[in-house]
Amino acid sequence: MIVKIAEKAGFCFGVKRAVDIALDYTDSHDSLLSYGQLIHNDQVTDRLSKKGLKEVDSLEAVYNQDVLIRSHGVGKKIYDLGIDHELNLIDCTCPFVKKVHKIVDKHYREGYEIIIVGNAKHPEIQGINGWCNNKGIIISSIDDIKPLKEGKYCVVSQTTLQYSVWEKVKIALSNESSEILFFNTICSATSERQEAVKILATEVDCMIVIGGYHSSNTRKLYEICMSLCNETIHVEKKSDLMMTNLKKYGIIGITAGASTPDWIIKEIYDYLLSL
Ligand code: SF4
Known part of the structure; x- marks a missing residue:
């Protein structure tokens, strides 16, 4: 059996x-709070919780503690609360998300209305909105666009937005206002992972997609693989594969969602080779 791992599989930067x-932090400290679930992967969060990481959904009652801000980022109010409550914020906001915060913060203070293109329920979008006092207009596609009042506008995107959606929204909004600035803040990590798997899925007999069952980017990978390779399997961990007869395949491809750590990919890779 030949096993191939797709380029860009697994954790993004x-x-x-x-x-x-x-x-690292939990290696040298007894406890650490995470504001929200660090990533959508139970194996990783279980491992971290054994090392003392505890998840909290609110910081209202938390004082004088170490608190990790996850890669999705948070709004300005959390930083203000961190000062008021004397929290040691360990800021893991992805620098690409941080860049969106800066754009929104600057333009909001200069009197621009902020338009955010993305999923209103996603924590990243809620965090971005928190840099314009939660007054952003959030749209997920051209269907959500309503006529714009007179004024100046600044448009940013969710980092994982599909480029085709951004292009359509940009054209539609350009017709709505003459004073409108567009900042394409899409991060290439997701599209690069998807493009890489499109190549691999056509070269193999079976594709294994590793990642949380609730992870939307993993599900998207699964859909792409399925459209190119009928024999596609979605698993979270090695034990999910135990009942599947994999020996019948000559070439197996592996990819993994953005929340899947290297150690889970390796475990499955080694298992396949052992067959
Ligand atoms: S997908 Fe891009 S923006 Fe989001 S956490 Fe990963 S590297 Fe950062």
């Missing part, structure tokens, strides 16, 4: 950085 910081 921002998630890897956040997990590495959390692992």
Whole structure:
């Protein structure tokens, strides 16, 4: 059996950085709070919770503690609360997300209305909105666009937005206002991972997609693989593969979502080779 791993499989730069910081910190400290779930991967969060990482959904009642801010980032109010509550914020906001915060903060203070293109329920979007006093207009596609009042506008995107959606929104909004600035803040990590898997899925007999069952980027990878290779399997960990007869395949491809650590990919790779 030949086993091939797709390029760009697994952790993106921002998630890897956040997990590495959390692992390092919990090595040398007894406890650490994470504001929200660090990443959508139970194996990683279980490992970190055994090392003393505890998840909290609110910091209102937290004082004088070390608190990790995950890669999705948070709004300005959390930083203000950190000062008021004397928290030691370990800021793992991905630098690409940080850049969006800076754009929004600057333009909001200069009197621009902020438009954010993305999923309103996603923590990254909620964090970005927190840099314009939660007054951003959030749209997920051209269908959400309503006529704009007179004024100046600044448009940013969720880092994982599909480029085709951004292009359509940009054209539609340009017709709505003459004073409108566009900042394409899409990060290439997601699209690069998807492009890499499109090549691999056509070269193999079976594709294994590793990642959390609730991870939207993993599900998207699964859909892409499925459209190119009928024999596609989505698993979270090695034990999920035990009941599957994999010996019948000559070439197996592996990819993994952005929240899947290297050690899980390696475990599955080694298992396949052992067959
Ligand atoms: S997808 Fe891009 S922006 Fe988001 S955490 Fe990863 S590297 Fe950062």
